[in-house]
Amino acid sequence: MSSRNSKLIEQLKKIDNLEIIERTSDVKRLSKDFYNYSPILEKKLDGCIADLVVRPIDQNSVKKVAEICWEFSIPLTLRGSGTGNYGQAVPLFKGIVMQMNCLNKIEEFHPETGFVKVQSGCLMGDLNKELEKYGRELRLLPSTWKTATIGGFIAGGSGGIGSIRWGFLRDPGNLIGLEAVTINEEPKLLRFDAEESEPLNHAYGTNGIITSLLIATDIKRKWYSIIIDCEGLNKTIEILKTCTTAAIDLKLGAILEKEIVDQMPSWFKGKSKSHKILIQSTLGGIKTIELICKKYEVNSFLLGEEDKLTNGISEVVWNHTTLHMRAKDKNWTYLQMLLPLDKEFELINSLREKWGKNILWHLEAVSQQGVPRLAALPVIKWHSSDQINQIIDNCKKLGAIIFNPHVLTVEGGGLGVIDSDQVKAKLKFDPKGLLNPGKLQGWEIKDEFNI
Ligand SMILES: Cc1cc2nc3c(=O)[nH]c(=O)nc-3n(C[C@H](O)[C@H](O)[C@H](O)COP(=O)(O)OP(=O)(O)OC[C@H]3O[C@@H](n4cnc5c(N)ncnc54)[C@H](O)[C@@H]3O)c2cc1C
CATH class of the missing domain: 3.30.43.10 (Uridine Diphospho-n-acetylenolpyruvylglucosamine Reductase, domain 2)
Structure with a gap:
């Protein structure tokens, strides 16, 4: 040493x-x-x-x-x-x-707004359990919610279960404020309101040490999980879109292509070798989903109340789909993208023609600035970096917005552009560039960090 x-x-x-x-x-x-x-x-x-x-x-x-x-x-x-x-x-x-996991206290609950103030190291599973006592729940959950911290989700995550209704973490209204420690001549604990928090939200901890967060919550509902069997990817997408525009409460809506379903845990696969639509809605909403299924002449299976299931569908969605694929074969990797509105199937079809079953499709219904959209986390059989870059180019040309999970910087994994407010916040709260160096593209690395 x-x-x-x-x-x-x-x-x-x-x-x-x-x-x-x-x-x-x-x-x-x-x-x-x-x-x-x-x-x-x-x-x-x-x-x-x-x-x-x-x-x-x-x-x-x-x-x-x-x-x-x-x-x-x-x-x-x-x-x-x-x-x-x-x-x-x-x-x-x-x-x-x-x-930060020992800073895990839930500090305040505000009944009049449903806002909760929580220390950044609190596990989201613990926070959700505590919120239940007030008849509330978290709006957005990554599929890792049992083990991930709320601070890590805000600083490093983007959305997940709940995004079908509440969009993404950086959408106004989800994060109400935060407290963070600066790393400058005289480190201080500062309090930020919603607007001031924006540059620290999804900045990978490059411009402040978040110690607590004030976040909006939703009314706790009983969510029921239903699986729909469907042949033909085009029709499957159409059914999911019909469900997401119905006047019902939704927590989740996803599609797994049948080749992906084959690789999922045995409890989930079911008997029918078909694509599957996974939906979480209230019991009232499930009635409408069943009507939609009848109209499209497809079978659906109500699994029950998600919280009471030994194996819930939350275990096979978002990046947990990739996790299960990789458990079978480590050569699977993935991409993340927002599909072009109303041209989702054209994109999938075009990529299928070029790449065949090297790309298998996993879609997630999300709300993008209030508009129902489909995101995709396709799993990709790894061949080379060139292949991944070509696929990214193909998707971009067809109108997809890529959130590249094969890059290290905040900007690369996001919209690809430098957010000057994030850089300004770094200059103010971390002028020596000590926080997570190398992760903010808009910040030049000082010589002393060269390895
Ligand atoms: C199987 C699987 C499924 C996933 N599903 C999803 C999903 O559905 N949605 C999603 O968004 N993500 C998903 N993820 C990614 C990840 O699990 C989540 O983003 C999660 O919320 C990260 O929380 P964490 O506590 O593990 O954070 P970490 O991984 O420990 O940290 C994430 C980032 O936050 C920074 N950070 C942590 N604490 C603080 C703090 N107090 N102040 C400032 N910066 C801080 C870290 O430096 C890092 O840059 C998934 C990952 C896996 C492996």
């Missing part, structure tokens, strides 16, 4: 309420996330390991860590549960990984 590191550890050990993790195997494990879904990222990130990991227990210890990182000019990468897919929580330039 270098003398610089020994001095650093000496300083860190003086902080109250801070766990320091130095064991190599633990530091290695806590320097990784689920980037291995991308062979491109796997190649880039496998050797990226922090010098050490710290776990603060309160806001004061967070501030003290920020002070020491400033003093030593040492990179600081934040971590919730490390379930991200883009290598968001992987330290590219060594330094400290700070895991």
